[in-house]
């Protein structure tokens with residue numbers, strides 16, 4: 001099949017998923033267009049992909065699931081038996097039902113999954129876990145995944161032959177939200193509004209960036225990473241409790257799982 005365009009559809013509050021998806025995309029011989037849903041959009045865009053487009057969907061794992069916010073964007077995206085590949089990044093604990101959920105949601109919207117992968121990365125809440133991953137060796141594995149996807153696109157006339165199986169259980173694991181929600185330190189905040197502009201959940205009012213709507217906040221850490229004044233942080237007590245807990249259940253040297 002003569003392929004049209006590579007569509008990169010992703011959610012990446014702290015930039016790791018973006019890095020991974022871009023590395024995979026480098027191996028695909030198609031011009032690409034990105035739909036980055038890490039910046040809040042009140043109105044979710046409607047997108048229709050062609051049968052000869054190729055889509056890569058990328059998400060971070062939150063509590064073993066696909067972030068609910070990404071699913072809201074996915075609702076308005078339609079494929080037409082469009083081939084697609086999946087990428088889940090996770091902070092070296094587990095990805096549990098996230099790939100199965102992503103696959104099911106993507107298939108329900110008219111895509112044909114021809115590959116799926118879960119890549120262990122730096123943990124966005126506790127960056128000492130999986131520190132600096134994806135590293136050089138990880139990038140090589142990610143590029144190889146991209147190369148195999150590219151080969152499939154080049155060789156196949158129809159994608160019906162692919163039957164990708166991923167681990168996970170349905171009903172999915174319950175996700176109750178993060179208990180680590182950042183706050184602004186009034187003494188340090190200069191009201192520059194950067195955090196409000198980058199918040200994926202629209203949880204920080206631009207006119208009052210010292211406030212956070214904790215009903216909307218998803219605890220993604222994007223505001224913490226983007227604040228030059230270091231005014232945004234989570235409670236240090238809660239953080240050290242989580243750090244201790246995660247250190248017991250995460251393995252910084254986990255390897256990628258690729259399903260082809």
Ligand SMILES: Cc1cc2nc3c(=O)[nH]c(=O)nc-3n(C[C@H](O)[C@H](O)[C@H](O)COP(=O)(O)O)c2cc1C
Nearest residue numbers: 012013014015016017060061063064091093094124
């Ligand atoms: C709210 C939240 C929940 C998370 N849940 C998990 C999890 O269940 N398992 C895991 O291994 N990592 C988990 N992580 C870590 C992220 O999945 C991981 O760091 C990811 O690569 C971040 O991607 P990003 O940089 O594109 O935002 C979580 C991170 C956040 C902020």
